[in-house]
Structure formats: structure tokens, C-alpha cells
Amino acid sequence: MNTLIISSSSKEIFILITKNKKIYLKTITGKGSGSKIAPVIKKMIDELNININDFNEFAIDIGPGSFTGIRISIAFLQGLMINSNKKIKTFYSTDLINISFEKEVKKRMVLKRAREDAAYVSLYENKKRLFGPKMISAEELKKYEDYALLGDESLYFKEKYNLKNEYYEVKINYTKILELLENSNSVEIKDLKPLYLQKPIAVEVWEKKNNKKMPEKNWN
Structure with a gap:
């Protein structure tokens, strides 16, 4: 089984390739890291002496996180697989x-920064996700102070809003992605889109004016 996996929603982009049960990983950091995705993948493929048709499986992180980074990865895959039905x-x-x-x-609670005053939130009990990802205001985070905060972006909200949650730094184990893929969703390449959770400003204004939530189905 040969697999190509791309994650570009965070500051550190990673490209992971599996070939004959062996794992090969490259990380990309720094300014303009998104523009390096294509050349890094090409170099990895050349070094491993494989081509695109040799891959049985493709996977991508759709967020939440850097919308720009995710769009670059999606555009790359769509170009790469233009004649593929995988x-x-x-x-x-x-x-x-x-x-x-x-x-x-x-x-456990994982937060990703949406804005200074809002976070993308996912709640878990052990490895099972119970809620999210969903965008909520920073003030609403105080409802979940019995959850441990995971990841460096969670620390930003803990410190800025004086949250009482326990905090744990997490070192990403990239090989764990293979476990996630066992139960992940699959989409046609033409239907591949970033996860978009931002609430429209007009909706926020309406909610503040009326002091109640607007159903998501009415956002557009």
C-alpha cells in the first residue's frame, strides 16, 4: 500500500508517504512554506523511485487552521489527480x-485559533470526538473548564482569557494519522474543499442585536 498524505493547516506542514509499509516524512516550516509543497513532494517521489500512479491512497487535512495552506494543498492534489478517479x-x-x-x-479539548476572540473547538473523551470542530467565542470557552486543553494554540486562549483548564503540550505523532485514516471520510477530488467554520459578520451582528443564536442553515 502506497499512500500520500498532506497536512498544511498549521505552521508546520508535513508530507508523509508510505511505501511497502515503510514511512517517509518531510516537514516544511518558515515563510512561504505553502509554495514548497509541490517541489518537496516531487523530490520525495523521485528519491523513492515511485510515480503518482503507484499510490493506492491519498489523504489531506482539511482543517481547521490555515485556510490558505489548505487551499494550496487542495489545488495541488486536484492538479495532480486531474485524470484520476481515486x-x-x-x-x-x-x-x-x-x-x-x-x-x-x-x-480533552483542542482549540485552533479562528480570530483573537474566537476558537475552532473539538471536544473528546479519550480518542472519540464528541463535538466539533466548531467555531465558538472565547467567552464561551469558560463553559468547558473541566476539559484539559491540548496543543500550543490552546495555550493562547488559556493565557489571554485566564481559563482554569489544565493544559498539556502535545508533540504531534505523525504516524498516528494512519489510525485516523482507517475511519475517515472519502470524497471525489472535484468535491474536495477546506473545512469552513467562520460565522459571517452579518450573522454575528444579527445575533447581538436580537440576543439569540441564528440557526446555521440560515447563515447564507
Whole structure:
């Protein structure tokens, strides 16, 4: 089984290739890292002496996180697979953070920064996601102070809003992505899109004016 996996929703982009049960990983950091995705993959493929037709499976992180980074990866895959009928497996960046955390902490919350005053939130009990990813205001985070916070972006909200949650730093275990893919969704390449959770500004204004929530089905 040969697999190509791309994750570009965070500051550190990673490209993972499996070939004959061996795992090969490259990470990309720094300014303009998104523009390096294509050349890094080409170099890996050349070094491993394989071509695109040799891959049985493709997977991509659709967020939440850097919308620009995700769009670059999607555009790359769509160009790469223009004549392919293979489907793409998708996964969430928050799920990868959760599955990388191996301590015995039952209730977990992963936050990704949406805005200074809002976070993309996923709630878990061990490895099972119970809620999210969903965008909520920073003030609403105080409802979940019995959940442990995971990941460096969670620390931003803990410090800025004086949250009482326990906090744990998480070192991403990239090989754990293979576990996520066992139960992940697959989509046609033409239907591949980033996860989009931002609430329209007009909706926020309406909610503040009327002091109630607008159903998501009415956002557009």
C-alpha cells in the first residue's frame, strides 16, 4: 500500500508517504512554506523511485487552521489527480492533536485559533470526538473548564482569557494519522474543499442585536 498524505493547516506542514509499509516524512516550516509543497513532494517521489500512479491512497487535512495552506494543498492534489478517479480521504487537524496525546486524560479539548476572540473547538473523551470542530467565542470557552486543553494554540486562549483548564503540550505523532485514516471520510477530488467554520459578520451582528443564536442553515 502506497499512500500520500498532506497536512498544511498549521505552521508546520508535513508530507508523509508510505511505501511497502515503510514511512517517509518531510516537514516544511518558515515563510512561504505553502509554495514548497509541490517541489518537496516531487523530490520525495523521485528519491523513492515511485510515480503518482503507484499510490493506492491519498489523504489531506482539511482543517481547521490555515485556510490558505489548505487551499494550496487542495489545488495541488486536484492538479495532480486531474485524470484520476481515486477518492481522497480527509481528516481534521484537531483529531491528529488528540490522537497524538497519550496520557490518561479522559476529557480533552483542542482549540485552533479562528480570530483573537474566537476558537475552532473539538471536544473528546479519550480518542472519540464528541463535538466539533466548531467555531465558538472565547467567552464561551469558560463553559468547558473541566476539559484539559491540548496543543500550543490552546495555550493562547488559556493565557489571554485566564481559563482554569489544565493544559498539556502535545508533540504531534505523525504516524498516528494512519489510525485516523482507517475511519475517515472519502470524497471525489472535484468535491474536495477546506473545512469552513467562520460565522459571517452579518450573522454575528444579527445575533447581538436580537440576543439569540441564528440557526446555521440560515447563515447564507
